[in-house]
Amino acid sequence: MEKKFLKRNIISINDFTKEEILFLMDFSKQFEGFRKPILSGKILAACFYEPSTRTKLSFESAMYQLGGNVTGFDAGSSSSAAKGESVSDTAIMMEGYSDVMVIRHPLEGTARVAGESADIPVINGGDGANQHPTQTFLDLYTILKTKKTLNGLKIGFIGDLKYGRTVHSLAEALSLFDNTLYFISPESLKMPNAILSHLSAKNKIYFETNDLYDYANELDVLYVTRIQKERFFDPLEYEKVKNAYVIDKKIITHVKPDMKILHPLPRVNEIHTSLDSTDQAEYFQQSKNGVTVRKALLSLVLGIYP
Amino acid sequence: MEKKFLKRNIISINDFTKEEILFLMDFSKQFEGFRKPILSGKILAACFYEPSTRTKLSFESAMYQLGGNVTGFDAGSSSSAAKGESVSDTAIMMEGYSDVMVIRHPLEGTARVAGESADIPVINGGDGANQHPTQTFLDLYTILKTKKTLNGLKIGFIGDLKYGRTVHSLAEALSLFDNTLYFISPESLKMPNAILSHLSAKNKIYFETNDLYDYANELDVLYVTRIQKERFFDPLEYEKVKNAYVIDKKIITHVKPDMKILHPLPRVNEIHTSLDSTDQAEYFQQSKNGVTVRKALLSLVLGIYP
Amino acid sequence: MEKKFLKRNIISINDFTKEEILFLMDFSKQFEGFRKPILSGKILAACFYEPSTRTKLSFESAMYQLGGNVTGFDAGSSSSAAKGESVSDTAIMMEGYSDVMVIRHPLEGTARVAGESADIPVINGGDGANQHPTQTFLDLYTILKTKKTLNGLKIGFIGDLKYGRTVHSLAEALSLFDNTLYFISPESLKMPNAILSHLSAKNKIYFETNDLYDYANELDVLYVTRIQKERFFDPLEYEKVKNAYVIDKKIITHVKPDMKILHPLPRVNEIHTSLDSTDQAEYFQQSKNGVTVRKALLSLVLGIYP
Numbered sequence: 001m002e003k004k005f006l007k008r009n010i011i012s013i014n015d016f017t018k019e020e021i022l023f024l025m026d027f028s029k030q031f032e033g034f035r036k037p038i039l040s041g042k043i044l045a046a047c048f049y050e051p052s053t054r055t056k057l058s059f060e061s062a063m064y065q066l067g068g069n070v071t072g073f074d075a076g077s078s079s080s081a082a083k084g085e086s087v088s089d090t091a092i093m094m095e096g097y098s099d100v101m102v103i104r105h106p107l108e109g110t111a112r113v114a115g116e117s118a119d120i121p122v123i124n125g126g127d128g129a130n131q132h133p134t135q136t137f138l139d140l141y142t143i144l145k146t147k148k149t150l151n152g153l154k155i156g157f158i159g160d161l162k163y164g165r166t167v168h169s170l171a172e173a174l175s176l177f178d179n180t181l182y183f184i185s186p187e188s189l190k191m192p193n194a195i196l197s198h199l200s201a202k203n204k205i206y207f208e209t210n211d212l213y214d215y216a217n218e219l220d221v222l223y224v225t226r227i228q229k230e231r232f233f234d235p236l237e238y239e240k241v242k243n244a245y246v247i248d249k250k251i252i253t254h255v256k257p258d259m260k261i262l263h264p265l266p267r268v269n270e271i272h273t274s275l276d277s278t279d280q281a282e283y284f285q286q287s288k289n290g291v292t293v294r295k296a297l298l299s300l301v302l303g304i305y306p
Numbered sequence: 307m308e309k310k311f312l313k314r315n316i317i318s319i320n321d322f323t324k325e326e327i328l329f330l331m332d333f334s335k336q337f338e339g340f341r342k343p344i345l346s347g348k349i350l351a352a353c354f355y356e357p358s359t360r361t362k363l364s365f366e367s368a369m370y371q372l373g374g375n376v377t378g379f380d381a382g383s384s385s386s387a388a389k390g391e392s393v394s395d396t397a398i399m400m401e402g403y404s405d406v407m408v409i410r411h412p413l414e415g416t417a418r419v420a421g422e423s424a425d426i427p428v429i430n431g432g433d434g435a436n437q438h439p440t441q442t443f444l445d446l447y448t449i450l451k452t453k454k455t456l457n458g459l460k461i462g463f464i465g466d467l468k469y470g471r472t473v474h475s476l477a478e479a480l481s482l483f484d485n486t487l488y489f490i491s492p493e494s495l496k497m498p499n500a501i502l503s504h505l506s507a508k509n510k511i512y513f514e515t516n517d518l519y520d521y522a523n524e525l526d527v528l529y530v531t532r533i534q535k536e537r538f539f540d541p542l543e544y545e546k547v548k549n550a551y552v553i554d555k556k557i558i559t560h561v562k563p564d565m566k567i568l569h570p571l572p573r574v575n576e577i578h579t580s581l582d583s584t585d586q587a588e589y590f591q592q593s594k595n596g597v598t599v600r601k602a603l604l605s606l607v608l609g610i611y612p
Numbered sequence: 613m614e615k616k617f618l619k620r621n622i623i624s625i626n627d628f629t630k631e632e633i634l635f636l637m638d639f640s641k642q643f644e645g646f647r648k649p650i651l652s653g654k655i656l657a658a659c660f661y662e663p664s665t666r667t668k669l670s671f672e673s674a675m676y677q678l679g680g681n682v683t684g685f686d687a688g689s690s691s692s693a694a695k696g697e698s699v700s701d702t703a704i705m706m707e708g709y710s711d712v713m714v715i716r717h718p719l720e721g722t723a724r725v726a727g728e729s730a731d732i733p734v735i736n737g738g739d740g741a742n743q744h745p746t747q748t749f750l751d752l753y754t755i756l757k758t759k760k761t762l763n764g765l766k767i768g769f770i771g772d773l774k775y776g777r778t779v780h781s782l783a784e785a786l787s788l789f790d791n792t793l794y795f796i797s798p799e800s801l802k803m804p805n806a807i808l809s810h811l812s813a814k815n816k817i818y819f820e821t822n823d824l825y826d827y828a829n830e831l832d833v834l835y836v837t838r839i840q841k842e843r844f845f846d847p848l849e850y851e852k853v854k855n856a857y858v859i860d861k862k863i864i865t866h867v868k869p870d871m872k873i874l875h876p877l878p879r880v881n882e883i884h885t886s887l888d889s890t891d892q893a894e895y896f897q898q899s900k901n902g903v904t905v906r907k908a909l910l911s912l913v914l915g916i917y918p
Contacts, residue, residue, distance in 0.1 A: 571697075
């Protein structure tokens, strides 16, 4: 199975079979706390056309923990792209400077273009509203790590389900398994029909509500995302709903003791800091799992194993 | 004594006893020119919420010279903080990505917050007008290295003594020892009363003047800081005093042959370049000492010794 | 001959003799695909006062491939220079933080100032309209690699020959050898008289034209540069000439099968992507050669050989 990842571009979660995902989850385990210079002499090109501190630092840390190094550029005027260079040309350039590339870009489809241009494996670090596969891998890994399964779970998603790339990809990925999904959002930020139809077509069970407490006591996992004011045409509408989607310590008495709260971070105020020290808070560990899963992916696409 | 530094946050010079400071000075000596990969596999997170090239590069160089690596972010839009993340959350995130963190932030108290949030040691790289302890350590180290003692010295401070974080911390640190201090500044930029009272309470001897030549011939050390035009309400007042606080080669005939001139750098014009080649010029060496002291600190807080 | 490069500043192509250039070309060959940590523990300071992704990443990659590390700063507010520090002071500071320095600066002569200030070797990564010697070295290396000689070639330059630093330096360097040069440009962007006089004085043969097809079938190498709209006072004049200097697949039927197209990159539209897969396209390989030549230079100035 390792061979299926060798020199592979990691563009969309939809490019992976259930078996491949499960293999990656299992393969990742050995990278927990693993620090050996197996990627010594290897170079990652981190090409960030828009900022994403967490993604960038997580990849950097993964590379450094495995003894590799990182070149690349950040958003802003300092890239050749500012001189009008195409993503394709930049990708070919990177091929001469590095062994693997991660690209973050505001436009959908850019990562795939880079992947098709460069002879080195390209990892999508987020392309607009489209895909951010390593985020989905680490979300799945976090669920599996804490619940010991990816099946038979009751998983809630709360917040902005309309525009949240993260929740779309995770819901799609979870549809490869058998779980019950709960979509909790204001009316105007509901999960898109395209995804709901997709779930129905695969006979997956899901519920929609605008009230967290309709199902809070049943959930095994609650995946929280931020509701952004700028998504609302009517500021009054935002004022009306915003507090209903802030999770605070009040929730603890309504949920199972082993329910886990996830969040892709950064959070602003949608999870109150009073929850940070509870058993339910899994979001910081989730962030740390990102380094583990990214170490596994770098190892796999480069074909250098522990 | 090493144990007292293990996993310790380095937030304020005032958190350290005289014995600890002297130990650090002594411990630092072995890092002069020392380059061995004792921190191989270790990662420093350099979190710069505002620019400080010298501090950042000095820490980077220290880490690289010891075989470690550096992740982190620079001021500007590329940090998650731009999305509204708290320093506390960022610090917890860094804990998953690194082994030690240096933070530079425009707001006082931020470094302590980061230190209390993260499970890794946090080093204050300057928090507003408050503290910049590694600068003070390297200043002390430079005095000790060149004068062979931290006692019985006559040490002048010249320039902006009112707003200069560096001179405040160094004066406080020197008050742990027995020295005579000379504060040379325009009336409007005098050393704050709080610090003068503190010195008096500890029976330390100091003099104030607005004329360098009142005491120039007695000094063992002259610590120069820049006078910034924007500190003056009245531009005429600035024009009046600015030249009185520019040090040039004229000073050499008025000072002891082994008097040493220090400056935290960068300088603009407050030390004339004609002084650079004199025996008194110690400021470039002082800058280099920063790498030595920071290597020592990284070694100590991580508990990995040469 | 290695000794002639030891601790040497690499400021201008004109500082090098024909023999030194040929030695560097030959010395570079062994760095093709070479990755061994011979520069382990060594630090490059990359001081970029203006952006140049390609130059920066190429040096970073070279350093990492040889096991070294990179510190430094990028253009913008994050450098001490923003606080008014002189290039000379910054160079002396870098001396304490690194073993070799590459500097990119918008002002002519800056690299030489840095080199005279610092005790470490300084490499010019481009100083305004003046020099960018490592680009010229990699251009020569690319010609030599693909044509097996630097003599007896027919080499065309097309595009903006008036303002193009790259073509000026390369033409000067080629005048050390015996080649025939063809300068193809609109009237208003002709090669400067100073360079033409220089060629004449050395009895070098060159031709000028505004039509690529006057000589296309004779060329061994065609070096393409971009024509920038902002160089024209009259936008109509730009519209008139721009298409005449875009190279596309049409050229293939008019040139020798082993003719090679070079370009310093990034390109915008002056070479059509349909050419990328032809045998003539050498520009991507040229970019990759930059890492090879820079590895050789770093090895030479630091005096650490494979």
